[in-house]
Each structure stands twice: as C-alpha cells, then as structure tokens.
Amino acid sequence: EAEVAQSPRYKITEKSQAVAFWCDPISGHATLYWYRQILGQGPELLVQFQDESVVDDSQLPKDRFSAERLKGVDSTLKIQPAELGDSAMYLCASSHSTGANVLTFGAGSRLTVL
C-alpha cells in the first residue's frame, strides 16, 4: 500500500536553531498538507499545496515558518528560529486533489525544542 514518507521521525533541537522536515506524498497526489499536532490536541493545518502552489497558509506563522513544494512533488517545512512552543508532531498528508477526497497521512516528525 502506498505511503506518505516523512523524515526525520524524531528531531531534538535547541531554541533559536533551524530545523527542516521533508515529506514525499503518494505518487500522483496533487494536494499536499502540513499539519501540526500539539500533544493532547487535534491536528491544525499549517499549509496546503495544490501542485507547487500554496492554496492556504493562513495558519502558518510566516515570521519563522516556511514551506515549499518546488516541483509539485515532495515538500519541505522549515522553522527558523525554533521556539519552545514549536514542540509538536508535524504531520504531512496528501490527496488526489482538493474537494471530497480522503487524506492519507504520514507517520509524522516529532520535534522537541529544548
């Protein structure tokens, strides 16, 4: 069964450092999502791509977070500088397109900021 690949699975960093997460969606999926899940809460959408274009980044803290999907395939989410409150699970998901489609999630990247 096709999967959404994410790396690294775990990342520990000190505050003010830069950190990056990578996601490879299911082949052929045009829509890619980055969610953040803080312990004890539901996932919160950070950014949504349709191919290489951002269609929703309203909840992305743009002063420190950036996301790109240059060729419309894999994607990178970067945080610089990391803050203590960024400790969370960062989930990537993909779907065939927007609309009434099911999202397939990756295993996530757990970030701990010390």
Added chain:
Amino acid sequence: AQSVSQHNHHVILSEAASLELGCNYSYGGTVNLFWYVQYPGQHLQLLLKYFSGDPLVKGIKGFEAEFIKSKFSFNLRKPSVQWSDTAEYFCAPRGADKLIFGTGTRLQVFP
C-alpha cells in the same frame, strides 16, 4: 468560520460495552464529514466518511456514524467495543476545501 467540537475527551469502557462519541460542527455550506483514528504508535487513518446520500455510514472495524443535518452532528458509534479499539478518535469536517480536526477523544477499552 468553520469549527468542530468533540464532547468527550477521555472515555473508558469495558469490552463489549457500546460506544458513542459526540461530534458537532459549524459550517454554513456543504460539508463532508470524516472520522479519523490514531492507534497507539500508528499513523492517523480514515475510519469512515460521509459525502452525501444515506446519512448512516459504515466504516472499518464495525464502526458507524450518523449525519444529522438539523443538529450539525456526526456522532460515531460501535455496538460492542474491543480492546483493540483503544485509540484516539478525531472528528473532521471539511468545508470550503479545508479539513479541520476536533481535539480528539481518547478511548481506553479494558478487557
């Protein structure tokens, strides 16, 4: 604005007990509704979905959910839970191409 509310944060049941998890959403337009589940140590995965038609939908592992439009609700049910149903359950309405998640309900089932 779109929002979702899950009423139960933590539910503890014995095996064979019946389960109902509440979910209410707020959105003025057409909405698709999902329940996702996260088993310990595993990915978030789809449990069931409602797009249109019969408001009673069936998902994997004996779960079902009923869409009641007048109440803006999409409650999850299972007649008889098993120990293996121990997981976190998320209600997720999708409107205007944006999928949002509730805060989740942690279900613990004891043998």
